Structure formats: C-alpha cells, structure tokens
Amino acid sequence: MPNTRTLLAIPLAVTLICLASASAPPAAKPATEATLPLLVTRGKAPAAALLAREAPWSTTVPGAPDPPPDRRATQRPLWHFAHVNRPTADKSDGDATRIRRAEHFRAGSITKTFIATVVLQLAAEHRLSLSDPVKRHLPGLARGNALDGRAPTLRALLTHTSGLADHTTGPRGLVPLTPTQAVRTALALPATTPGRWSYSNTNYVLLGMVIKQVTGRSYAAETARRIITPLRLSGTSFPGTRTTLPPPHGRAYTTGGRDVTALNPAVAGAAGELISTLADLDRFYAALLTGRLLPVPQLRQMLNTRAAQGHYGMGLFPEKLPCGTTVWGHNGRISGSYVRTAATRDGDRVLTFRVNTDRLADPALERTLLAAQFCPGAP
Template sequence: MPNARTLLAIPLAVTLIGLTSASAPPAAEPATDATLPLLVTRGKAPAAALLAHEAPWSTTAPGAPDAQPEQRTTRPPQWHFAQANRTTAADTTTGTDKSQAPATGTGSSAPTGRDPGANTGPGSGRSTDAAIRIRRTDHFRVGSITKTFIATVVLQLAAEHRLSLSDPVDLHLPGLIRGKHLDGRALTLRALLTHTSGLADYTTDTKGLVPLTPAEAVRTALAHPATAPGRWSYSNTNYVVLGMVIQQVTGRSYATETERRVITPLRLSGTSFPGNRTTLPSPHGRAYTSGGRDVTALNPRVAGAAGELVSTLADLDRFYSALLAGRLLPAPQLRQMLNTRAAEGSYGMGLYPQKLPCGTTVWGHNGRMAGSYVRTAATRDGDRVLTFRVNTDGVADPDLERTLLAAEFCP
C-alpha cells in the first residue's frame, strides 16, 4: 500500500480546496486530500468527494441528552470537505465559497460553478468541470446505506416492545415467505437484520434496474434456491421484508416512520425517501455508469427499503455520528446492532465493522446504485466520521477504499 505522503507526486489536475480561519496558521493538509485524487485516477471515477466530521459532545445538537459537567466542551465541531475531478489544468478552479462553508470549525468547499446539465459528462463529447464536479451540498442516491436507517427503526420498535427480534416473520406477515427451503414461521427478524436468513437476493435478477413492489421482490427471491440459513449471506431481500414489517407494526410506511423517528429529529434536511420520483432534489450533479452513460434519472423503487434513500455528505456524517453516540437507540439495542456473532464478524444489524491496517476498527456501511457509490465510516463513539462518494457505480481499484479510510482514521 503506498504511503499517503508519496501520493502527492501523482500528476492529476484536481480541485482540492481548503478553508482556514484567518486568525489561525495554515493547517497541514489532511492525509485524505493526498489519497482522494486516486479515486479519479486509479479508481476511474469522473469525480470524488469526501466530508469528514469530528463532533465532540454538544448540548445544542437536536435530540441530544444533556451533558454532564465533566462531559461538556467548548470545542466546536470540525469539518473538512475536499473534492477531485477529471479536468484539464486550464479548467481547474481553486477557491472558497463561504456560502457553503460550515458555520464553525474548519472546512472547505468547492465553488458552485455552472449548474450541471444534461448531455454532459463522460462519453457525451461535452464533458465540463461543472458537470462532473461534486459539490458539498449535492444530493445523491445512497443505496444500501438505507439499511442502517431501516435497522435503526426496527431496533427502536424492539426497544418499545412493539416487536421482538425473535419474532418469526409470519407473526407480522403471515404466509409471505413459503419456499422450498424457507418458511416464514421459522425465520426471525434477527435473521433478516443480520443477513443470515437464507433469502436469495432479488437484485440478482433485476440488477438494480427494474422497479418491483416489495411482494414482487420477495417472490423473485423465493424463485431461487435459499442460501444456507444461519450463515451470513448479504441479500437486499432481507431489508425489503423489514420495510414491510415496519409498515405492518406501525401502520405507516417505512419511509414515513423513518422520517418521523430519525430524519426529522436529527434535522437531516437533505435526506428523503423519493418513492417513485426519478429526479434528484436540487442541488445535485450527474451520475454515470462505469461506461459513461448518464443515469441521473432513476426510479428508486428498484431498491425500496434496501436502498431507496437520497441524502447528502453532511447528513450521512451527522446520522452515523448520532447513531454511534447513542442518540437514536438505547444502550441494549445499540449493543445488539453492533453484535457481529451471528454473521461471523462480517455484519451487525444494518452496519458492519472494518479493521484498518493500524488496528483501528470503524463502523458504517457502503451503498451502491447505478451511477453512485458511497461509503461512510465512523469511530465506535461516533466522535469522528468520514463519508466519501464517487459519481459512478464504484471504485475500479477496491484497495483504494481502505487506503482512504486509513488516511482518515490511522495516526
């Protein structure tokens, strides 16, 4: 793995903008800023961006409990934003946009530039910096990061004794799961949360491109042989079923219930469940397949409760910070969420651990949709969190994700 300092020598026309207080000496460039351009060069993404957040205890944060005197701090949250994109040296713009900068602490932001437009980007013949650039406030599809939100709601309902993780699926959705090797009368909610149910992944058929109703998604999965029940096997179908359970228990859709319990209390103003809406909220950039096709317009029902959500970099940082700090779940449910025994260390409930080369373990999730890949990782206490994204299906070099996380979380 290359040393982060040596990566500065790699030639690339990128935009990496820093904003520092006028009264403070210039800070050393974060190690992530040396790594981020690699997502564009070796990773072959049109553009990449990250937003890191270090959030000490704050009594003013929405929904936060009062801090004890020994826990109080006057240190403001620290933000850092950086972005990189493919452009010519003549097109590269460096500067600051105070209208997008965090109100406190340090951070950075790319200037807004021209609005992204259709028929621009890789393969269009009209690729422009403005079309490809990822801005700090852009909305984008987060894919499977939706699962962390859904798992949070299910665990809140368990804390309220409105369901039990030991409940069989049939208790809430009678007759839904009847397969050759699977039966909803023996399949528990815990197995769905931990991906140990044996349900096949319906997106094996749809490739994440065909909108299905939840019932259709389950029928599609049941047409395939079950994976080994009790063994970890990642399947989007599990969380589609959990979305159906939320509606059955609460009388409200998973989207409405998540908005009520998570999005609104945390004031995640850039986060929403779009339903069948194919457009993204403004502002937003463009999304491209690995072949350069523009797939910005997409029906989110291709993923449903397993991946429908739209969000922003800042909202994802705030959500994972609040979740891991214990602001959304009581301690017993948070411990259950982080327990990876059922999945043999691979997965908890709606999030997973990753041990970095320095020995630090971070928690979070990734998300992949057509035209979008995003990854959020945070320390166990939620004090430090990083979200990065690219505006294509993934990063061509899979080792770069760990490299970037190590640059942020390893000393």
C-alpha cells in the first residue's frame, strides 16, 4: 500500500507533466507544406498537391545504425500528404479544382522511366542489347526511309542522343498518332546532332515499338506484367485511346483555363501515356532506386549521364539542389497536368508533386519545393 508521502507526490507529478506538455512547442510542419501554396499563388495553378514518402530508417537518431537489410522489407514507410487550391468565390468550382490524395491524373513523360526500366530488364535477360541499332528490331520501319541511314542504337534512344527530332514539336504535335505515324512525322522534321543530348519524345515511341517486337506484347501489357502488377500499383494504367480518367479524379485545365480533363492520350503514346497516382509514383521510384526492379549493372547504366553530357541517364535525370544533394527522377507534362517526382539515390526519400494545369507560371518554384524536401534546414 502506498504511504502518505507517495500519495501527496502524485498530484504534483501530474501537474508537472501537464505543464511540460502545455509548454512544449507544437511539432513543426514539413517545409514542403509551407512551400506548396506558392505553386498556387506565384505558380498560378488552380490546385497543387504533394505526397512525400520516407523510409523509417532514414529518420532514426543521428549516429544510430540502420536496421539490417533483411528487416527493411518489414518496415512501413512514413507518408506526408499536403494540398492547396486557389481560393474562389464559386464554392462548387473550388471543390472541382481541389486535388485529393487518391485521385488519378495523367503523368506525362514520367512514362519514360517505366519504359526505360522494361528495356533495361530485357537487356539484363539478354533479349536485346543496348548497342543494337533500331533497325535490327524494326527492319520494316527503317527500310526505305531516313531512319535506316542514321541507324540509332537503343542506347541513343534511351539517352536522347539519337538525333531524331521530336514529333510533338511539329504541326501535328497535338494530334493523336499511331507510333509509325509519329516516327514518320519526326523524320520529316530537321534532325538534331547525333551523339548530342536533345530531348525527343520520338525516342521513347520507338522504344515502345521495340518492346512489342521483342516480347510479342504491347509496351502497356509488358509494363503491367513486369512493374505495375508486381509492385501493386493499383492506380497506374495505360489508357490507350480512352479519353476518360478512372475514378476518383479531379479536373485538368490548360494555362488559359480551358477544361481538358477528357483527352486522347495517343498524342503521347509510349512517351507519355501513363495515368497514375501520387502514392503509386512514390512507390515506383522507391522500388526502382532501391534495386527491386533492375540488377545492379543495369541500374548503374540507367544512372550514367555521360552519354547525354550530364543531362540525362536512361529514363531518369539528376538535379543538384542548392545544399549539394542530388536527386533523381523525372517530370511529366501533358495537356492539363504537370507532375514531378524526385528521390534520393538510395530511394529512401521520395517526393511527388503535381498541379492540375500544364505548367507553373514561375518554373523556379519546382526547385524551391525540392529543396524544401531534400535540403536539411530549408525554410
């Protein structure tokens, strides 16, 4: 039985605990949450959202050892979601522009990371070589046109050093085309310098055709089999020519305010057709950079930027932030949607943000948001 002194001490202890709790400062919000509204104010987007994913072992006490690799798979990542939408007098319109965590959106050129991963998996299986000329796999397409004379390799397509023009920059850039039509449209445009980096959607349209030739399945089916299904990316799909988004989804707008939620993604094809979610993109890039999708030699090739003069690897590009940290990822732009995913090289920390319009009025805001996420002590 407790004595009288113990009983008198209990209220005092409770009081001290309550005072300590009351005086403790509230937990600071992530720096990205303070930065995100700038995408709406200075960036002029109708709405913006982000989802950050962090492996739990990267937030341990400084100096404490990471858990062994065999325990990592059992640990659940930490997530942080934030969203903001432009204030509007029309309440119904404000609700329409709001971005929710689970909604589907068009991911644009982030598709390229998926396509590059499949091609590198096929290379690891010795079903193709990155040194193969395109005409080895697509002889009918090359025969009798300028592609045969240039003989770009698969490596040149992956790194955007093929010299092929971007078919989306021509007069038919916004018109849905078959892959063959897209390539022929590009060949009618002025070529760039082979061996020099020049971003071209045509490169990845061709890689999608190569995947089908090598595997007997479309790039969409092969990517689903190799990546989407194993990683359980339930919100990710290739819509083909379907103009609608799966539910749930919000609205998409051009920079001029026109609603372009309904869109035929055949205009992008293997270079930008993908539909996804914030969570799925975070999971995909985390899995890729932690080595779950590619053997070490192929992942090393993917991250090698020498062929593209430091601009690009294979379906990924680096960005060195002001604090010296380099992140890897890709962006995606398609009518009505802009998306950016970035991750640390080890895949422990990943951020995906998006706006429901074509581009930010102030492009520098993208770098500001990445620094807020990946630079310690960023404001």
